[in-house]
Amino acid sequence: MLLDTPVVGRALLQAVEAKPMPHGTLSVFYIFHFYLFGLIAIVSALLFVTRKSPVAAALWLVNTMFCLAALYVLLDAQFIGAIQVLVYAGAIMVVFLFVIMLLNLGRGEGKTDTRGLGWKLTAGAVGIALLAEIFTLTRASTPLSLTLPQGFTAQQVDATGAVAPVAVPLFNQYLLAFEVTSVLLLAAIVGAVVLGKQRGETDAE
Amino acid sequence: MLSEALFFSAVLFVIGVFGVLIRRNAIIVFMCVELMLNAVNLSFIAFAQAYGAAGQVFVFIVMTVAAAEAAVGLAIIIALFRHRQTVNLQNINLLKG
Numbered sequence: 001m002l003l004d005t006p007v008v009g010r011a012l013l014q015a016v017e018a019k020p021m022p023h024g025t026l027s028v029f030y031i032f033h034f035y036l037f038g039l040i041a042i043v044s045a046l047l048f049v050t051r052k053s054p055v056a057a058a059l060w061l062v063n064t065m066f067c068l069a070a071l072y073v074l075l076d077a078q079f080i081g082a083i084q085v086l087v088y089a090g091a092i093m094v095v096f097l098f099v100i101m102l103l104n105l106g107r108g109e110g111k112t113d114t115r116g117l118g119w120k121l122t123a124g125a126v127g128i129a130l131l132a133e134i135f136t137l138t139r140a141s142t143p144l145s146l147t148l149p150q151g152f153t154a155q156q157v158d159a160t161g162a163v164a165p166v167a168v169p170l171f172n173q174y175l176l177a178f179e180v181t182s183v184l185l186l187a188a189i190v191g192a193v194v195l196g197k198q199r200g201e202t203d204a205e
Numbered sequence: 206m207l208s209e210a211l212f213f214s215a216v217l218f219v220i221g222v223f224g225v226l227i228r229r230n231a232i233i234v235f236m237c238v239e240l241m242l243n244a245v246n247l248s249f250i251a252f253a254q255a256y257g258a259a260g261q262v263f264v265f266i267v268m269t270v271a272a273a274e275a276a277v278g279l280a281i282i283i284a285l286f287r288h289r290q291t292v293n294l295q296n297i298n299l300l301k302g
Contacts, residue, residue, distance in 0.1 A: 026206070034206055038213040045217050045240060049224040054232050061236050064217070068243055075210060077250045080264050084246075087268050092239065092275045099279045100232060103286050112293055115227050123226035127219045134215035138208055146256055153254045165258035166265060174262050181269045188273030195280035198287075 034074050041067035052113060054100045058093055065089045076153040078162035210251030217244035231282050231292040235275075242271050 041064045048060035065088045072081035100106060114120075156165050170178055221244060224237030246264045253260025286292055 031206075034209060038209065041213060042216050042220070045220045048240070049220055049228070049233075049237065054230060057233050058236060061240060064240065065243060068247055071210065071213070071247060072250050075206065075250045075254045077253060077261050077264075080246075080250060080261050083265070083268060087272060088239075088243065092272055095275055095279060096232065096236060099282060103283065103292065105230075105232065105292060112295060113228065113230050113233075115229060120227055123223045126226065127223050130219050130222060131215060134211070134218070138211045138215070142256075148255060148257060153258065156258070166261045169259050170262045170265065173259070174266075177262075177266060181266060184273050185269065188276045192276040192280040195277065195284050 030074065034071065037067045037070040037074070041071070053106060055097065055106050058096050058100065062089050062093050065093070076157055078157065079166050207251050207255050210247060214244045214247040214251070217241075217247065229294045231285070231294055231297070232279075234294065235278055235282065239271060239275070242267060 044060045044063040044067065048057050048064060051057040051060060065084060069081040069084040069089070072078070072084055153165070218241050221237045221241035224240065225234050228234050228237065246267055249260040249264045249267070253264075282292060285297060289296055291297070
């Protein structure tokens with residue numbers, strides 16, 4: 001019975017009552033894990049920014065991405081959570097690690113790697129301003145008519161599986177954007193090959 | 206959990222901005238940009254839960270753009286390294302007047 005459900009992860013979460021309750025209340029289990037993964041993500045991001053060695057930084061960033069995938073699952077976006085692990089943590093970060101390895105940058109560059117006090121103060125000021133802006137936005141209220149009833153997304157996932165809520169709008173409403181994406185990827189492939197080619201490889205003969 | 210998710214997203218985004226401003230290693234600056242994209246994705250997912258699944262489609266497309274950007278950006282970094290033997294942004298100042 002458990003394996004018959006479209007999303008086994010969903011069923012497992014249900015088994016421990018992590019699902020948002022239909023009455024609009026969340027279980028303590030759910031809230032605890034939400035905060036846990038959020039805090040781990042933030043701490044890993046801070047460690048990522050402060051590490052000297054690029055390899056250590058990349059691995060902390062992978063940790064942040066895993067925590068974000070967990071948050072996606074808690075927010076009823078199981079498919080995107082899986083894609084996050086596969087594409088971001090699995091593919092993009094591996095490319096970063098490959099480049100670090102290829103250029104032999106594993107050691108870090110010591111003191112010249114961070115900018116001076118002036119830049120740090122500027123960064124702090126920009127950071128505080130951005131945080132203030134974003135928190136103001138967070139407090140803004142949106143019209144109730146736009147808001148889905150609590151637990152609606154979870155019910156949708158239960159009814160149609162985790163992929164359908166993404167796939168249906170992607171291949172109907174946003175089909176053009178999806179097709180244009182293929183052109184973007186082609187351009188990226190050609191660009192990466194052209195840029196990565198050894199200089200003078202073609203006019204060597 | 207919308208406001209909590211937005212809070213985490215905002216903090217992660219600001220950490221990314223901070224990293225871009227204070228680091229000089231081109232690869233780490235680039236990874237900070239990825240962190241900022243991830244933070245915005247978290248916002249999209251949180252909004253998708255509250256306002257409908259279209260937000261998840263946007264995340265899908267953002268991930269595609271991030272993959273393309275990583276491929277091209279890292280190729281640029283490799284080309285720069287061949288040219289200058291460093292990825293320290295202090296030494297890559299051809300456009301500085």
